[in-house]
Amino acid sequence: MKKRFWIAGSFGIFITLSAFAQDGNSLKYAKTITEKDLEKHLTYLASDEMEGRDTGEKGQKMAAEYLAGFYKELGLTGPVDGSYFQKFNLSSVSYPDVNLTVGKQKLVNNEDFIFIGDANMSKATKTDLVFLGLANEENLKKVDVKGKLVGLWAIGSRAQSVVPEVMNAGAAGIVIVTMEGQANFDRMANWYKSLSGRGRLGFEQPTKQEPIFLVSSEKMASLFETPVDILKEAAKNNPESIGTKKVSYLVKKQTKVVPTENVMGYLEGTDKKDEVLVISSHYDHTGIDSQGRINNGADDDGSGTVSVMEIAEAFAIATKEGNRPRRSVLFLNVTGEEKGLLGSEYYSNNPIFPLENTVNNVNIDMVGRVDYEYQNAENKDYVYVIGSEMLSSQLKVINEYNNITYTNLILDYRYDAEDDPNRFYYRSDHYNFAKHNIPVIFFFNGVHDDYHQHTDTVDKIEFPLMTKRARLIFHTAWDLANRENRTPVDGTNTRMER
Template identity: 85%
Template sequence: MKKRVLIASVLGLFLAIKGQAQDATALKYAATITAQDLERHLTYIASDELEGRDTGEKGQKLAAEYLANFYKDLGLKGPVEGSYFQKFNLSSVSYPEVNLTVGKQKLVQNEDFIFIGDANMSRLKRTDLVFLGLANEENLKKVDVKDKLVGLWAIGSRAQTVVPEVMQAGAAGIVIVTMEGQANFDRMANWYKSLSGKGRLGFEQPTKQEPIFLVSSEKMSTLFQTPVEILKEAAKNNPESIPSQKVSYLVKKQNKVVPTENVMAFLEGTDKKEEVLVISSHYDHVGINSKGEINNGADDDGSGTVAVMEIAEAFAMAAKDGFRPRRSILFLNVTGEEKGLLGSEYYSNHPIFPLENTVNNINIDMVGRIDYEYQDAENQEYIYVIGSEMLSSHLKVINEYNNITYTNLILDYRYDAEDDPNRFYYRSDHYNFAKHNIPVIFFFNGVHDDYHQPTDTVDKIEFPLMTKRTKLIFHTAWDLANRENRTPVDGTNNRGER
């Protein structure tokens, strides 16, 4: 740690001595990034015609064509054997029939329980529902879980962290509580209900016979006919004291292939062309909700998508005028982010350019709005910066230098903490580059009332501020693409798995 601080300090001192000398060439092409152009592109990308750009759907395809045609007009290359599309298939998994009956209570899906597991059964299974409480070794010695449906009291935990050990102990399935309060559960149940007709998108995988049912703490109390407070105590000390219940359940699964595509354009560099800078955004959104309302996704992530377009245009114009970058640049608009960072995961597993030659990823996800934290601030010219100093001691300093030199935004690092409860670091596409030890920097404006709502529309975008943010990203990219040495990987990825 001391070494990294020293390196950053020396680099900072160097930049201070160098002074805030503006690069006239960079300034010239940054000036091509305008609020008018951003608004023009976003007005189409976030229009009703594109129906919320849901992955694999018509609107996502229209957006992909718009992006590809734009890059073609700029003279940028399609790097996938001449194409701008990296095509791949996802699997849409749905469960047309999920039944759960405990005792004489027949539970209703997305009201009494949410199905979050995976299974495909030919017939109804009957067994016991036993209470294990905490999924630890001591409790597993007290409760026989083999071939049983197991009740877990995992308040504050994530299902995937507590399920494996119980399934490995022989459980047939799990009924789990991860949150207190019926209201919290109801919000999640309503969200699952709105998605019930769409299926879960992901990469095709063998079926795991892991039926997992999420319930509220109150519902778990009802199922075991035991007050919540008693269940809480039993979960820690004596789970065997809670009487088991008779249970039956059935899960039927259906798979559908969903073709989709990442969109990318390539600008070859000069003397360092084997090294590649990736500038990314996701162009998908969440489509149409259960009420038939379009989620236009102007900020999320129409704003990042058109920012990448404008940055690409600035670099392309510079190249045409003889100012080609030293390093190559891949402009990457990924699909499937809203379904679990799927497009960037596919790219990182099937890279067009070797990952060892990928020097940095600059990721742009929501840069058009003002969030809760700044809505009443006197100075609202800010941007959140995430991940910039984890893997390289230089990247954060380079970005700060370009901000001081050109844009003078407030660079806010509050969401860059390892223990950020929002987990924003894990929720956008830079993650799939950082996990391969590629230094990343993620630009983000924070959340607001319109996040993932039909009200995330173009008329609410702060275009002058968005323009300034996009210019900062361009200047940082220009610097990274043209400096003598690539940013060193002298840090450790300490963020772990999603």
């Protein structure tokens, strides 16, 4: 009761509606979002026929055509010179020949190590492997890294945060540990193995001669013939006490062009049509795994994609009945999210509508399931909300207002913390809008055992709950598209770097 009063009080600062008064149109058109329609679209997009919707592959192209056909049928405009596709090229980089030998140990790629760097070499390099441990100034004074392959003990850190300093000190390359436990490393190695035949997708860029090899803590100990606990201690205090090893390595690189496309449908507004609300999801997934199993991606992010479709339909029906939104709405399904938020990065760097006119991004990524935290809860009607109060003082409150007025879900903000170890804020497409200071709100159901597995299938989707979440998102979007003033950008972006 107190919470409701507080939210209404906060809202009263900038809204003139009666407290929690329902908007008849918002209520009417939200009801067009149904379990039946969500299931129909998802059953197709997450079918085996889509082959896991891997970026640039046949299934992704089929899904794109399905989305474009749907938007055309709704009467939405193709905003790219009449097209529903924003086409662009990615570069697929693979390393068909990567060898690493330390002493007499010839290591196996994607088993003993994972190659996470970039290089292209005509012949093998022979040098020393030295142990630096922590990548700090004090250790760099103790260990000569110039021209050497350097062992880093960076547990709990990201490779990209510690590599530059060591490479800038003259290192030839790096062997790095970022996680404890062989099981954690093996899971990542298996994932890389599944990608090895397809290559890594990204935007074309010059080759960096930065051979970087990721290993487990146990493997690092084996390479230096030193127990893990001693190596861990030496990493902090006396890295020079660890003996040098002879090493040889070779990396050969191949690249090819991979065409792909974002899909979008555009609905022009009325008196505020120059202002644009973007409602997004990613429609790609991870394709077929190394064992030939299809990763259908029903929850990730088939659930978000069909939610965007149904929200688009609700807006389209409203428009046909004479209730066109005041602001324009862009329904944006991006590609390449699973490869590093590539589609949304491309859009934000090549926007169809000026970013200064983009009022908000409402992003939907995984809204069809119940996660570990709620699987045993009595009340499972929840959704995680991320990023809603960082850039605007009003966006979070607008969403809470609509939730209390219409859907009464549990809005869980635990993953919105800046120190969230899962880093979910950085792992979906809203990030590429927020970095341009566009207020964002990200809806998410959390992870479960089927996350990024071939078992993420339609039969496990909680359609009643998914419908309720999609309706909340519609209510919030309808409010943002029709209110008198756009949400102010009165906050500071404290999370710029991924």
